[in-house]
Amino acid sequence: MTPDLMEEGARIREARAAPPGPTGKTESGGRAAGFSRIATPGEVDVTHGRILYLEDVCVSFDGFKAINNLSLDIAPGELRCIIGPNGAGKTTMMDIITGKTRPDSGTVFFGSTIDLLRHNEPEIAQLGIGRKFQKPTVFEQLSVFENLELALKTPKGVAASMRFRLDSGQSDRLAEVLHTIHLADAVTRQAGNLSHGQKQWLEIGMLLMQDPKLLLLDEPVAGMTDEETARTAELFLTLKGKHSLMVVEHDMSFIRTISEIVTVLCDGAVLAQGTLDQVQADERVIEVYLGR
Ligand SMILES: Nc1ncnc2c1ncn2[C@@H]1O[C@H](COP(=O)(O)OP(=O)(O)OP(=O)(O)O)[C@@H](O)[C@H]1O
Numbered sequence: 348m349t350p351d352l353m354e355e356g357a358r359i360r361e362a363r364a365a366p367p368g369p370t371g372k373t374e375s376g377g378r379a380a381g382f383s384r385i386a387t388p389g390e391v392d393v394t395h396g397r398i399l400y401l402e403d404v405c406v407s408f409d410g411f412k413a414i415n416n417l418s419l420d421i422a423p424g425e426l427r428c429i430i431g432p433n434g435a436g437k438t439t440m441m442d443i444i445t446g447k448t449r450p451d452s453g454t455v456f457f458g459s460t461i462d463l464l465r466h467n468e469p470e471i472a473q474l475g476i477g478r479k480f481q482k483p484t485v486f487e488q489l490s491v492f493e494n495l496e497l498a499l500k501t502p503k504g505v506a507a508s509m510r511f512r513l514d515s516g517q518s519d520r521l522a523e524v525l526h527t528i529h530l531a532d533a534v535t536r537q538a539g540n541l542s543h544g545q546k547q548w549l550e551i552g553m554l555l556m557q558d559p560k561l562l563l564l565d566e567p568v569a570g571m572t573d574e575e576t577a578r579t580a581e582l583f584l585t586l587k588g589k590h591s592l593m594v595v596e597h598d599m600s601f602i603r604t605i606s607e608i609v610t611v612l613c614d615g616a617v618l619a620q621g622t623l624d625q626v627q628a629d630e631r632v633i634e635v636y637l638g639r
């Protein structure tokens with residue numbers, strides 16, 4: 348290979364390693380060219396290597412800064428773990444991403460082109476951000492199958508709902524989701540009779556029916572048995588790559604099993620970030636967990 352070709356190769360590698368972000372300034376001082384590119388409908392533009400991007404987000408409740416200049420980003424297909432003491436702002440951050448809470452200031456982008464602050468909660472769900480709250484909210488009277496089927500129905504009224512039939516693509520998807528959430532053997536069981544862990548998986552399955560690009564999971568293993576927790580870890584590891592995941596959890600052994608990068612939130616901002624070992628060795632992190 349000639350030296351100029353090697354130089355060219357090095358330049359390309361460098362450009363790939365450090366793609367300009369949504370607010371990345373170009374040499375001319377403007378935004379990166381890709382910023383205004385129109386993504387294919389239904390697609391999220393992740394050409395800048397980020398599926399979610401928060402910058403300098405602030406929100407106050409009666410003068411109390413629950414989120415205080417929070418900045419973080421998540422790569423496509425990443426499984427990001429978020430930890431932090433009670434009241435750190437973890438749930439509030441998810442409320443902001445999903446449009447439940449409006450921030451006072453800051454930037455929240457889905458991919459490079461979708462400004463989430465311009466969308467309301469149902470629109471954000473429609474864009475491909477699924478959220479799992481701590482408490483399972485499945486329809487207890489319905490079967491596992493019916494719960495998953497219901498997740499595909501659009502809110503067009505009772506009559507339209509009654510006429511709804513799965514097409515073959517949707518049937519395939521339902522079978523795939525049943526397998527993923529380990530409930531293929533329980534397809535006819537009434538959801539109310541499932542264990543707590545199974546209900547949590549069913550609810551995750553309901554989110555998966557919509558094929559979300561980003562899944563936000565708030566304390567998903569709270570109240571689970573050790574065995575259910577281990578299965579949930581397996582489940583999340585299989586979802587990683589196909590979906591991007593943001594997982595908030597207090598259970599450190601669970602975090603150890605699934606995590607690559609862990610972000611520690613404290614007082615509404617990022618306190619530390621790195622592998623679990625790195626953040627657990629951080630004096631500031633030790634202080635917020637033990638010093639209170
Ligand atoms: N709607 C609200 N009104 C007033 N204060 C709020 C509201 N939502 C959250 N807060 C406050 O903001 C702070 C952050 O709360 P948040 O629920 O986001 O913490 P968290 O990190 O999820 O904690 P935990 O680990 O206990 O779930 C807390 O002090 C909480 O009391």
Ligand SMILES: [Mg+2]
Binds near residue numbers: 437438439565
């Ligand atoms: Mg919380």
